[in-house]
Amino acid sequence: MPTDKNIDLTISEGHASPPPKAAKKILDVAYDLFYRRGIRAIGVDEIVKRAGVTKPSLYRSFPSKDELAASYLRQYDLEYWERFDEAVAAHPGDPRAQIKAFLTRIGKRTQVADYRGCGMTNAAVEYPDHSHPARMVSEANKQELRRRLRAMAVAMGAQDPDTLGDGLLLLIEGAYISGQLFGLGGPAQAVARNADLLIEASLKK
Amino acid sequence: MPTDKNIDLTISEGHASPPPKAAKKILDVAYDLFYRRGIRAIGVDEIVKRAGVTKPSLYRSFPSKDELAASYLRQYDLEYWERFDEAVAAHPGDPRAQIKAFLTRIGKRTQVADYRGCGMTNAAVEYPDHSHPARMVSEANKQELRRRLRAMAVAMGAQDPDTLGDGLLLLIEGAYISGQLFGLGGPAQAVARNADLLIEASLKK
DNA sequence: TGACAATGTTACCGATCGGTACGTATACAT
DNA sequence: ATGTATACGTACCGATCGGTAACATTGTCA
CATH class of the missing domain: 1.10.357.10 (Tetracycline Repressor, domain 2)
Incomplete structure (x- = not known):
């Protein structure tokens, strides 16, 4: 099954491809918002807005909001x-x-x-x-x-x-x-x- | 202003009018659900459904969900x-x-x-x-x-x-x-x- | 009997929820 | 240059959110 969602956010070193920049921005923003205001209180729309990305980008890197919360x-x-x-x-x-x-x-x-x-x-x-x-x-x-x-x-x-x-x-x-x-x-x-x-x-x- | 919502749930004694029965049922159900599953996790629809009442009844006794939570x-x-x-x-x-x-x-x-x-x-x-x-x-x-x-x-x-x-x-x-x-x-x-x-x-x- | 207060009924509101179908842009290897 | 893969954006989905308008029904007391 090629549906391997990129949850692993390892930063590849040096010459290797520096992949999903969006995923990192999303997780950083989610971290801040989830922590400060609570997970249930924050919608995915606000996350992607503050991260400067779009919703599909979020769901390409994370299978669901619940899993994003787990990643946080x-x-x-x-x-x-x-x-x-x-x-x-x-x-x-x-x-x-x-x-x-x-x-x-x-x-x-x-x-x-x-x-x-x-x-x-x-x-x-x-x-x-x-x-x-x-x-x-x-x-x-x-x-x-x-x-x-x-x-x-x-x-x-x-x-x-x-x-x-x-x-x-x-x-x-x-x-x-x-x-x-x-x-x-x-x-x-x-x-x-x-x-x-x-x-x-x-x-x- | 006649918009005095009946938040006071005092049970009137004996001969006095035993008013808002709905308010008590609502608060009882809200108490149970809010406590066990969390306030944000419970919607007003579920509360009125489990209490056997309707939404307008809830909003006649409590000005808002937030105030119902405070009453709980x-x-x-x-x-x-x-x-x-x-x-x-x-x-x-x-x-x-x-x-x-x-x-x-x-x-x-x-x-x-x-x-x-x-x-x-x-x-x-x-x-x-x-x-x-x-x-x-x-x-x-x-x-x-x-x-x-x-x-x-x-x-x-x-x-x-x-x-x-x-x-x-x-x-x-x-x-x-x-x-x-x-x-x-x-x-x-x-x-x-x-x-x-x-x-x-x-x-x- | 009439008046009043409490509750019910139905239908609706705009906003937001989490999630997705589908087309487009960019990068790189050949 | 062209194919291929990957990342991203526009636009949309149905469901649920908290809350309300308007009206019908009931029970109680005078």
Whole structure:
């Protein structure tokens, strides 16, 4: 079947053909609009208009709006773990400092006007149906987050690593949500402090 | 101006006229659909169909879909504080036990299939615009939650009550979100345990 | 019996939704 | 130059969106 839609947006290097420029523009615009205003709130017409392309161009690169939303989240996923790994790399062998660095960054990020939380979390709220393409990306991302946090709780020497890992996840999700709910001066700025208290209380004596 | 739409759904007692039956049916159905599937995902046509009424009936009782959504959240708000006050009343003068009771209940509630989190939180995610009627109800509810939690942190004798109150709020919001993200066996079941650890670590020595 | 308020009925509005049939322009290899 | 493939644009589709106009029907109370 020659109906292979070009979802793979890999930028071909050097001499190779630098293909679908439209697809990249579309995904960039969709990323911004979906994140800031919500997926359901944005129609494909607005996306193609802002991207300076036309609708058929969108549907040549993406099989549906739902799949475009999933692509947006896959991009979000990439950048999410980049940020996560930066915090980890900044404190080699010190998981507690890694967590603190990651949460301090989140806490800061929530303290800007019109902060919109986590794109993954938001997408899951918008699409309760577990079979929706966007939600599946979101759920996979969160499972991975849970896995990493629990592993770090083990490395920290927690009495009950699963409980601590999950507690950290709750604080993080709480920061994402309350960041967009309260705006400046909200509870999210206290996330790193509370996480550190929780860690301290969870270590083996 | 005689355009007083009947948003007040007070049930008149006894002999008084038991008016708008349609409005109640509409709000009940809207409540269920908005909560389970999301506000943006549900059209007014589906609401009136499931309620067994017609569209003009809806627009005689509610000025717009947005206002119907706000009414849904006002109802949600009422029931929310009912549940909160139940946990408080169960442990008079013992804020720590009150929190524990409230969070244990949340933790249990999240452990059912197709749990959909907090209607207030979800609405805020669906409507980033701060001027949207539904979002305004949601934000007011969360401000009140923050106020109460901080007051309870004071009553518990926390070293830094604002930080503890906000930490509890983060855990709660995290439970709402991860409850619907992870389904059974998710991190939300650990919310009460983590809250208690955090409280213990936050008290004056 | 008459008046009023609440609900129902039917039909409609313009706007927007996600998605597509089909013709055109451009690039490159031969 | 010509064929071939790929990318793009014009114009359109049916369905649904939130919302309304105009009128008929019902039940209640005076």
